Structures are given as C-alpha cells and as structure tokens.
Amino acid sequence: KFEKIWLIFGITTLIVFLSVIGVSAFYLGNQPPSCLATINPEKVDTTAPFDKPGLKKVEGKEWDYELVFVASAFAYNPGQVEVPKGAKVKVIATTKDVIHGFQVAGTNINMMLEPGYISEYVTTFDKAGDYLIVCNEYCGVGHHMMSSKIEVV
Ligand code: CUA
Known part of the structure; x- marks a missing residue:
C-alpha cells in the first residue's frame, strides 16, 4: 500500500x-528578453540606426538619447562615447557577425548580441565616470580584447 x-x-x-x-x-x-526586432546581419552598416553608431538626441520619446552600438569581431563601434550625466538613454545594439556580449561594468546592463537581432536596454547613467563595456560571450581569438567605453560626464 x-x-x-x-x-x-x-x-x-x-x-x-x-x-x-x-x-x-x-x-x-x-530567449534574451531584449531581443525583439530583427535585422539582416549583412546589411547592418546600411540599416538605420546602425548606419550611424553613437549617441543621438531624440525628441518625443520616453528617453532623451539613443546610443547605438555595432559589434563585430573584435570591436564595438563606437569604441568610446560620451554620455551626459542623468540622461535617460536607450542602448541599441546588434552584431555583424557572431554572437557577442554587451556588459557594461558597474551597471546591470548585460545583453547578448545575436546575429539578426537587435538588443535594447533603457537606462539612466546617474553617476559620472568611465564605464567599460566588455564582451562576455566567447567570440574568437580576439574575444579578450573586445571592449568599448562609456564616459558619463
Ligand atoms: Cu565579442 Cu567575445
């Protein structure tokens, strides 16, 4: 029994x-929650907003700036960018080749960039300083050298 x-x-x-x-x-x-929109990875350079990487002021949105990154082995474009302190920023990123990571050290931004997908994250940089962006997905021989920097001023 x-x-x-x-x-x-x-x-x-x-x-x-x-x-x-x-x-x-x-x-x-x-799936990564931030991967919503899709993009042709071969046409990243000619597809908005990735044709003009970097910081851009926007009007009439919930955020003040859009910060566009393009990742490819083994670098981010831009390799360095200035962001005004306290600004609400939407980070928009994608990759041209393989899967890359997008982790902003000292923040809770940690995205995965997948070929064909656009990763987005809205955040506010309240503290001035340098924020290192690192790739935390193994992407090849130059993986450890892959980085960028956000300078909050
Ligand atoms: Cu890109 Cu690791």
Whole structure:
C-alpha cells in the first residue's frame, strides 16, 4: 500500500518538474528578453540606426538619447562615447557577425548580441565616470580584447 503511495508521489513530482521546465522554456521564453526586432546581419552598416553608431538626441520619446552600438569581431563601434550625466538613454545594439556580449561594468546592463537581432536596454547613467563595456560571450581569438567605453560626464 505504501509503495503505491510513494510511486504516485514520485510520478507526480516528476510531472511537476517537467511542467516547470516546459513552461519556463517555451512559455516564459527561452530567449534574451531584449531581443525583439530583427535585422539582416549583412546589411547592418546600411540599416538605420546602425548606419550611424553613437549617441543621438531624440525628441518625443520616453528617453532623451539613443546610443547605438555595432559589434563585430573584435570591436564595438563606437569604441568610446560620451554620455551626459542623468540622461535617460536607450542602448541599441546588434552584431555583424557572431554572437557577442554587451556588459557594461558597474551597471546591470548585460545583453547578448545575436546575429539578426537587435538588443535594447533603457537606462539612466546617474553617476559620472568611465564605464567599460566588455564582451562576455566567447567570440574568437580576439574575444579578450573586445571592449568599448562609456564616459558619463
Ligand atoms: Cu565579442 Cu567575445
């Protein structure tokens, strides 16, 4: 009798675990949450806004600036950029070749840049200083050299 109870308990637990994995993978989305829009990775250089990387003031949006980055092995464009302190900035980034990371040290910005997808993050830089951007996805022999810098002034 007890064996039967344990068997039912075991099977129920298994079903619960499998459901949790299934829901988290397919329903909650087993994808980076910021990857919404798509782009042709071969036409990044001629597709707005990636044809003009860097900081741009925008009007009539929830953010004051758009900061556009293009990643490719093994650099970011721009390699360095100034951002006014306290400005609300939407970071928009993509990659021209393989998967790269986009982690801004000292902040909670940590995106994955995937070929064909646009990664976005809205943030405010409240503290002045230099923020190093590093690639945290292994992308090839130059991976460790891949970086950029946001200077909040
Ligand atoms: Cu790009 Cu690692």
